[in-house]
Amino acid sequence: MxxxxxxxxxxxxxxxxxxxxxxxxxxxxxxxxxxxxxxxxxxxxxxxxxxxxxxxxxxxxxxxxxxxxxxxxxxxxxxxIAQVPEGREVFALLTTEQNLHMGGYVRERADIAESLRRVYALFPALYVKRASQAGYLSGGQQQMLAIGRAMMSSPxxxxxxxxxxxxxxxxxxxxxxxxxxxxxxxxxxxxxxxxxxxxxxxxxxxxxxxxxxxxxxxxxxxxxxxxxxxxxxxxxxxxxxxxxxxxxxxxxxxx
Amino acid sequence: MDGAQFLQVLIIGLSQGCVYGLIALGFVLIYKATEVVNFAQGDLMMIGMFIAFTFLNVLGMPYWLGLMCTCASMALIGALLERALIRPMIGEPTFAVLMLTVGLGFILRSFAGSVWGADPKSIHNPFSGEVLRLGEVFLGFENIAVMVGTALVCIALGLYFRYARIGVSMQAASQNQLAAVLVGISVNRVTLLAWALSAGIAGFAGVMLAPVSLIDPQVGFIGIKAFAAAIIGGLGSLPGALIAGIAIGVIEQFAQITLPTSLATASPYLVMLIILIVRPGGLFASVQRKRV
The missing domain is CATH 3.40.50.300 (P-loop containing nucleotide triphosphate hydrolases)
Structure with missing residues (x-):
């Protein structure tokens, strides 16, 4: 390797x-x-x-x-390199989906649709909550969001x-x-x-x-x-x- | 006070309040991006007025072109100020940056005084004297222009922060700087944009204010009332700043015709005091508390 x-x-x-x-x-x-x-x-x-x-x-x-x-x-x-920081650190006042979009900030807009689908496939709970503010998600969901956000940059x-x-x-x-x-x-x-x-x-x-x-x-x-x-x-x-x-x-x- | 007079005062108050609201937006934009209050915000508006004066009266530009050029040059000035003064202060105590903006206000005032002179000026504009009559109520065109202009700016800002990627990234950076940096957002760029935006808006506010107020180097002191508005709105909320600005404009106008002059002048600050006692975080304080 x-x-x-x-x-x-x-x-x-x-x-x-x-x-x-x-x-x-x-x-x-x-x-x-x-x-x-x-x-x-x-x-x-x-x-x-x-x-x-x-x-x-x-x-x-x-x-x-x-x-x-x-x-x-x-x-x-x-x-x-994508870091999922300690304590989740989601963008509390943005929606779940906006958080994920921000995760793909370093990529072209057209490229992140596929990543978004992958994140939602991996974490169906995030898809359900895609329009709610990230600050109102449960701790587990926020952790999933933090991981999903890091995935969005396709690191x-x-x-x-x-x-x-x-x-x-x-x-x-x-x-x-x-x-x-x-x-x-x-x-x-x-x-x-x-x-x-x-x-x-x-x-x-x-x-x-x-x-x-x-x-x-x-x-x-x-x-x-x-x-x-x-x-x-x-x-x-x-x-x-x-x-x-x-x-x-x-x-x-x-x- | 009869109905017509009431409406008349209300409209003047609303248009005055729109100017406060626009300057307050500038305070909030910079505060959200950098956690620093830019006390030179009112003076930036004053510079914007003088630049508009230069474009319209000295260079003889058409009004709308002059308006756009003023906003553009103010945005550029805001960006330059950030680069020259604020960026080197990254990592310094907030208080030091705060004092820097106070000092910047003094410099801008004396700069304006030495370039454009201390005697009051006014700018050519297509509205002055034009009046729309609705029954017994007289609507000055300049008042209508302020309100329409403010509404347009607010709609544009709203769309920018909601749908533009760069706008959302500014929100993200103000909510969680660490996470923003980790997803690849440059915080320096966000700060630069915030200064450019709020200086641009200050320029716009200046052009809007110009028909109803004379231009002199001291005119920026209305920024203090706008600051009161930003505080009332919660200092972290753009809609809050705008609404509070408009409210202060209206309250001030009504205070001027009902209360003795000395009390009327203090009315914006009295409102601020009362709001701070009742709701210390401001009216529209966001739910999220900053974790230390």
């Missing part, structure tokens, strides 16, 4: 705080990549650095072989930031199915940031684990789900010792 995106030694700052401390990673064409990590590990910062809403202080970000670090985000969107790479946040288990598995469908049927490469590690590892091919702004682990999704550390820290499965020995004294962090 060809390399679609590569991040090399990226350092990104939030004011004085270094959120990414030299991150290197690759996304291959056609992959579903999961990015795991606790709160504040730098997952969202990494996505923002790729989509251009944050500018790295050091390091390179390359998309299809071209450097994109420092390119303004609205131009990165034109290159074929090569879709960055999903916590799509399962605040959704019911039923909806989480629906979103997970959608992600797989997008990948398999439309060939969209996907980079998925999740707190819900189980869902992420279920759909992903490959995964990275971020901690304190560094990549501390990478492997195939299957191997990651079997790794003891991942099981304990992210999947909440704790192997009970013989005498119920507490394991918290052992490695709690990677350094």
């Amino acid at each position: 060809a390399e679609l995106l590569s991040v090399q030694n990226v350092e990104t700052l939030y004011g004085p705080i270094m959120a990414l401390r030299g991150v290197s990673m690759q996304v291959r064409e056609g992959q579903i990549l999961a990015l795991l990590g606790a709160n504040g590990a730098g997952k969202s910062t990494l996505l923002k650095t790729i989509s251009g809403t944050m500018v790295p202080k050091k390091g390179r970000v390359e998309f299809q072989g071209k450097s994109i670090a420092g390119t303004p985000p609205h131009q990165i969107a034109r290159l074929g 090569r790479l879709m960055l999903l930031d916590e799509p399962s946040l605040g959704l019911s288990p039923q909806l989480v598995s629906e979103i997970a199915e959608t992600i797989v469908k997008l990948n398999r049927e439309q060939g969209v490469t996907i980079m998925l940031v999740e707190q819900n590690a189980r869902m992420a590892l279920d759909v992903a091919d490959y995964g990275y684990v971020l901690e304190n702004g560094r990549i501390v682990m990478e492997n195939t999704a299957k191997n990651l789900s079997d790794a003891t550390d991942i099981k304990e820290f992210y999947l909440g499965m704790k192997e009970q010792g013989v005498r119920g020995r507490r394991r918290w004294k052992q490695r709690k962090t990677w350094r």
